[in-house]
Each structure stands twice: as C-alpha cells, then as structure tokens.
Amino acid sequence: NAKLNQLAKNAGKLYFGTATDNGELNNTQYVSILSDRREFGQLTPANGMKWEYVEPEPGVFNYTDGSVVANLATKNHQLLRCHNLVWHSQLPDWVPNTNWTKETLKAALIDHVTHEARHWASQCYAWDVLNEALNEDGTYRNDTFYAVLGEEYIKIAFKAAAEADPTAKLYYNDYNIESPGPKSTAALGIVTMLQEAGLRIDGVGLQSHFIVGSTPTIDQQISNMKSFTDLGVDVAITELDIRLLLPSNATNLQQQSKDYEASVGACVQVEGCVGITVWDFWDPVSWVPGVFAGYGDADLWFANFTKHPAYYGVEAALKNG
Numbered sequence: 001n002a003k004l005n006q007l008a009k010n011a012g013k014l015y016f017g018t019a020t021d022n023g024e025l026n027n028t029q030y031v032s033i034l035s036d037r038r039e040f041g042q043l044t045p046a047n048g049m050k051w052e053y054v055e056p057e058p059g060v061f062n063y064t065d066g067s068v069v070a071n072l073a074t075k076n077h078q079l080l081r082c083h084n085l086v087w088h089s090q091l092p093d094w095v096p097n098t099n100w101t102k103e104t105l106k107a108a109l110i111d112h113v114t115h116e117a118r119h120w121a122s123q124c125y126a127w128d129v130l131n132e133a134l135n136e137d138g139t140y141r142n143d144t145f146y147a148v149l150g151e152e153y154i155k156i157a158f159k160a161a162a163e164a165d166p167t168a169k170l171y172y173n174d175y176n177i178e179s180p181g182p183k184s185t186a187a188l189g190i191v192t193m194l195q196e197a198g199l200r201i202d203g204v205g206l207q208s209h210f211i212v213g214s215t216p217t218i219d220q221q222i223s224n225m226k227s228f229t230d231l232g233v234d235v236a237i238t239e240l241d242i243r244l245l246l247p248s249n250a251t252n253l254q255q256q257s258k259d260y261e262a263s264v265g266a267c268v269q270v271e272g273c274v275g276i277t278v279w280d281f282w283d284p285v286s287w288v289p290g291v292f293a294g295y296g297d298a299d300l301w302f303a304n305f306t307k308h309p310a311y312y313g314v315e316a317a318l319k320n321g
C-alpha cells in the first residue's frame, strides 16, 4: 500500500510533508513515522528557525534547534522547508524594544536574514522569507518592521535572502489567503510589488489552518491557487490542519476527512501547487488545543497512533485529485 508522499509524487507533486519540533523527537513511535520517507518527503521545523531562537541577542546566532530538524531531514533524504526569516511574532525582545532608525533597522534586518539564510543555504528547498505580514482587511500589519521601514522592509528581506541563498525557493507565507478575498488580493500584491522591483519571489505558502465544516470549497481553493500561479509563482499548502470541536465522533471525523480531501485535492489539480505540508501529524503535539479552547484532533494521527479517517481522505485526494 502506497503512503502519502509516494502518492503525492505519483500525482506529480514534489512532496507530502509535515512540520515537526524538537520536543517530540524523543518519542520513538512518532519519529519512526516522521522519518518514513514513503509517508513524509519533506519536513518543516515548527519553531527552531524563528528569530527568537536563532538571534536571541543582536549579532549572536544560535542554530542548535533548527539544525536538529534540518539534519534529520538530510539523514532521512527529505526536503526541508525553512521557516521563517521575518515574522512579527516569536521575536526576541530586543527587536521590538530597540529605538530604531530606518538605517539601523535596515542593517539589523539584512544582518539577520543574511546570516540565517547563509547558514542553511545548502539545505533549504524553500524559505518562508516573510510570514504573516498582512491584516485580515489586506492592509499591512503595523509591526516594528512596517512601522519603521514601511513596505520597503519586504524588499529588503527578499533581496537579502536571494543573495544569501541563491537556490532556495523564496516564499511569502500566510493564513486566511486560501480563498479569494481582500487578504489574498493583498498577498497577490506582495508578489507583484516584488516582481516589479526586479526581486525574486518564487512562491506563496497557503498555511491552511482550517476548522472542520467551514473550510473553503475545493473550487474556491483551486481558483485562489491559480490567481497566484498566473503571476508565475508556485504555491504550496504549508501548514495544513483542520481542527474540530471536541470530542471527536463519527460525524465530525467524516466531515474532517472530506475537508482534508478538498484541500489536498485542490493542490493535486493545480499544476503550480508543488506540495502539501501538514502542521504536524500527531494530535498530542498540535498547537491547536493550546490556542483554541475546546478544539483539537486537527491532525492525521490520533494520540494512540491510529489514523484519522482524514488520512484516507488525503489518500483519496492524492489518488483522484
């Protein structure tokens, strides 16, 4: 019986992958599934490459946590999606708390992106250069980078990333851009803004953190993906999980399976959708219950390591589109 990454490759995709995190890697049953390249052809570190871990003090770099996942992917012959270089969240305190000028922040941003992207330059299939820069209405999030530098900070980050790692695919990554609407339109605007500036952007990551029973339809997801690929960039589903209101039962698990099938099926049907990553595959390590009270069971494997019905929904989508 073919497993998910094998099926994804048969469908013409580059990978079916998963996020993982350092704390989980002492569970041998978890690691044996994670490391099975027939199941997962790609890994994303859920935390270890974020700014607070990588540059906790100005100019002090620490690649320990990120390298654990990067090296595991290398050992397992899995692709690595590197996540992320610039984000408003999980920043060390010194970033929001410094009294920046345009010049000093530009220098700090270039320094961070350059050091980090160079460090893993041979290992990243793709970099999420910029994560979650948009508000729901499509305006820019007014974080430290935008407040000081305006839209220019996005160009600075992509330029530095392209110079530091000429081979990684450079992505903009966000949530709630999986169906047409103001935020997705604004993400299209980031792509064209960079292209018009002569800078490289290779793809857009559709995070796809969904809720059972209220995900975008397959047609909405397909037409949204095509609006990006029409600009000449790839898309990828980068953080797929579909949470349900606990407890799970036959009904909500069946709906979850249909919802996973629709998202994966959309990627299968769009040529420029290169792959699908789930935001971890095992319920006990999901970020969901800690953030959305009452919700959980968002992943493909239950706590006891049996598979959700949704595993078979993904399988069906990879086989049939």
Ligand code: G3I
Residues within 6 Å of the ligand: 046, 047, 089, 090, 131, 207, 239, 287
């Ligand atoms: O590292 C500390 C540890 O030292 C401490 O003992 C522990 C106590 O709570 O916290 C640890 O940090 C946690 C970190 O995950 C590592 O486990 C943070 O509190 C926790 O907030 C953090 O959550 C992460 C979240 O991003 C933060 O925004 C999740 O694991 C991670 O899955 C999640 O991933 C994001 C993507 O990067 C971007 N898109 C949304 C996605 C889900 O929120």
